[in-house]
Amino acid sequence: FNLSDVKGDKTGQLVFEEFLRSEYSEENLLFWLACENYKTIARETERVTAAKRIYAEFVQVDATRQINIDCVTREEISETLSQPGPNCFDRAQKLIYGLMENDCYPRFLKSEIYQVLLCTLTFRAHTNSTLGP
Template sequence: MPQLCFEELSQWSHSLERLLTSKCMLIFYKAFLKSEYSDENIEFWLICEEYKKIKCSYMMSTRARKIFKRYIQAEAPKERDNTKKYRRAHRFGLMEKDSYPRFLKSNAYRALFDAT
């Protein structure tokens, strides 16, 4: 893992969007969410971000069905109790207001500062 400087670590505390643009910090954040049993939020958000990049309508349709089966339909493996309410923006909002602030206060995030 590359050495991170204090300035880099600090910039990710300004917004979830900034944090998600860093592949390195995304790894830490995903690990944090997994430790809190809420990693399906970031998984869903990331898969939707990838979906937005698809240009082929056949691939879009195929991927949409996979996303639906895994995250949205009743009894889906990654379904939450209130999955029907979730949309990409809603999941981002959940992370931004809930798990992201906890991540910034976590020992895992603070340990990154100690390592710089």
């Protein structure tokens, strides 16, 4: 089980988000997910609106859910806001993913919330295999 598995699994994602919330760092996952959604926006007007929302919520200094990125990355995003491309958050997203992968996720794997999830999944798998179709 690794961090990339969590991205594709809704239950795992929710449990990881709950763990991050308990550590007051859920903004990392929420930012990462917002960026993934942002990349799917095709219309430029929608992309500009979404980019400004993501910037206001996660990137700008004193944002409600400010992510921990360096000032150079923050400034680069700020400069592209008037005409943001689909990849304008890529650098920040990579930084946040690295932070989650190397810092938050290893702690998550040792957490009680993860152990409960693991036991539940193991129990379900065992129950489903013994019950049959």
